[in-house]
Amino acid sequence: MDDVRLPAIWEQVLKKLEQDLSKLAFDTWIKPTIPLAITETTLEIGTPKQIMKEWLESRYLPVIVNAVQTVTQSSLTIQITNLDLEVEPANLPEEPESTQNFPAEKNSQATAAYPRNSYRNTTAQYTNSALPSASSPVPMTKTAEPDAKQPQLLTTEESLPLNPKYIFETFVIGNSNRFAHAASLAVAEAPAQVYNPFFIYGGVGLGKTHLMHAIGHRILKNHSGLKVVYISSEKFTNELINSIRDGNPESFRQKYRNIDVLLVDDIQFLSKKEHTQEEFFHTFNTLHEANKQIIISSDRPPRDIQTLEDRLRSRFEWGLITDIQAPDLETRIAILRKKAMLENLNVHNDVMVYIASRIDNNIRELEGALIRVMAYASLTKQPIDIDLAAEALKDIFPNGRPKQITMELIQDIVASFFKIKMDELLAKKRTRNVAFPRQIAMYLCRELTDTSLPRIGEMFGGRDHTTVIHAHAKISRERNEDTKLNHTIKELIKRIESM
Numbered sequence: 001m002d003d004v005r006l007p008a009i010w011e012q013v014l015k016k017l018e019q020d021l022s023k024l025a026f027d028t029w030i031k032p033t034i035p036l037a038i039t040e041t042t043l044e045i046g047t048p049k050q051i052m053k054e055w056l057e058s059r060y061l062p063v064i065v066n067a068v069q070t071v072t073q074s075s076l077t078i079q080i081t082n083l084d085l086e087v088e089p090a091n092l093p094e095e096p097e098s099t100q101n102f103p104a105e106k107n108s109q110a111t112a113a114y115p116r117n118s119y120r121n122t123t124a125q126y127t128n129s130a131l132p133s134a135s136s137p138v139p140m141t142k143t144a145e146p147d148a149k150q151p152q153l154l155t156t157e158e159s160l161p162l163n164p165k166y167i168f169e170t171f172v173i174g175n176s177n178r179f180a181h182a183a184s185l186a187v188a189e190a191p192a193q194v195y196n197p198f199f200i201y202g203g204v205g206l207g208k209t210h211l212m213h214a215i216g217h218r219i220l221k222n223h224s225g226l227k228v229v230y231i232s233s234e235k236f237t238n239e240l241i242n243s244i245r246d247g248n249p250e251s252f253r254q255k256y257r258n259i260d261v262l263l264v265d266d267i268q269f270l271s272k273k274e275h276t277q278e279e280f281f282h283t284f285n286t287l288h289e290a291n292k293q294i295i296i297s298s299d300r301p302p303r304d305i306q307t308l309e310d311r312l313r314s315r316f317e318w319g320l321i322t323d324i325q326a327p328d329l330e331t332r333i334a335i336l337r338k339k340a341m342l343e344n345l346n347v348h349n350d351v352m353v354y355i356a357s358r359i360d361n362n363i364r365e366l367e368g369a370l371i372r373v374m375a376y377a378s379l380t381k382q383p384i385d386i387d388l389a390a391e392a393l394k395d396i397f398p399n400g401r402p403k404q405i406t407m408e409l410i411q412d413i414v415a416s417f418f419k420i421k422m423d424e425l426l427a428k429k430r431t432r433n434v435a436f437p438r439q440i441a442m443y444l445c446r447e448l449t450d451t452s453l454p455r456i457g458e459m460f461g462g463r464d465h466t467t468v469i470h471a472h473a474k475i476s477r478e479r480n481e482d483t484k485l486n487h488t489i490k491e492l493i494k495r496i497e498s499m
């Protein structure tokens, strides 16, 4: 079982629980829960409040276990996690207009994720109660804290709040981000002990900020009293400039050299800013020497950040550097599903596949497309189907109604691209000149169509579904490592989509 099936399973579980419980009990305790993940053995659900988790565990666990068993036909362990979602920062921005008129029923409570830029301009603050602390001790020594009741996330004019939605529990794991996610979790669980500095890089909108915030949330939750600052490198620069303008650079230094965890987003903007680099270099050294955790994100690896001083570059390379790649189709669909589930949106699988198969390298755009479709459906009071999605997204996908990408089309285009005959592509022959195009064609069938693995195997000369899994994994991996192959695949996709 995997996350892709989770929304459908959870919907069935809710139906069953609605029958089994009184309306009051269902509305109060079950409805606000959020399904988070499913594996072969466990189904994880989130509650917005600790009290709800306790209440579910003490009163409703047997009935939930029973409902899950009825729906999935297997005895899964139910794990309940408190997400603390009800506590919001003080001054959250208004929700974007387009999200305010979602259809009635389920969607009436829908909210969109905060577009990051508007979110970043706020100066909201968490209080201790927003992130209740567990008691796990850390070897990292706490910076002297004059008043232990002070907020743990330090915010000033320039530093930034953490988005309450960017937590590990809402982050979908796929091949493209598995390692970055695991390393982030390790850093969050043991700050300054495993990877320091920790450097995450990847293309626009692929989840770097989400992971950084998730680390920040987890550290604040588990390690009470640590001072955490999250800031973008642009804001860091502004704050430095302001402190110099105000004749008080020392206060700036004191602030940044007296914290326990420093998260700096989009460090690439530091390039060409020599004075800021100098200041950041000293901040980095002071914190690192004092065994404080430094976490940095960028749109490229340190070696590719132009005009970054060598001494800073080499420091970034001291710890762990990890990247996030563009997600594959399955992960993109899983992200849309999780998003829809978290926002209480009811979207049919076809529409998810339609959106996910067309936006492949920016998750922010992927989420934006989903929100646009929902808003369009609400405003025009129409049911959500592929035609409506195509209409709502016609500026983004100008070809109008999506053409049906068939496996035959993919096979045709791949065969002619590699100048091999169709029957060679489908035959059992394993020489590289046909086996490789065949694997690419299988990969594209998996990526661009909603066809099951056995059916794809069948369409390639009656092969087993494990052959398709192997081909898909191999090409995904090689595509990440080999820019020439990546280019070939992009070219093939372009040809297939323009047919």
Ligand SMILES: Nc1ncnc2c1ncn2[C@@H]1O[C@H](COP(=O)(O)OP(=O)(O)OP(=O)(O)O)[C@@H](O)[C@H]1O
Residues within 6 Å of the ligand: 113, 116, 166, 170, 171, 172, 173, 177, 202, 203, 204, 205, 206, 207, 208, 209, 210, 211, 266, 299, 335, 363, 364, 367
């Ligand atoms: N794996 C994921 N699971 C769920 N949501 C994700 C995932 N990756 C990214 N997102 C969502 O995509 C949106 C963009 O992510 P984020 O802002 O973290 O990207 P970024 O890499 O920091 O982008 P930029 O390069 O613009 O700074 C966010 O709403 C985030 O929650």
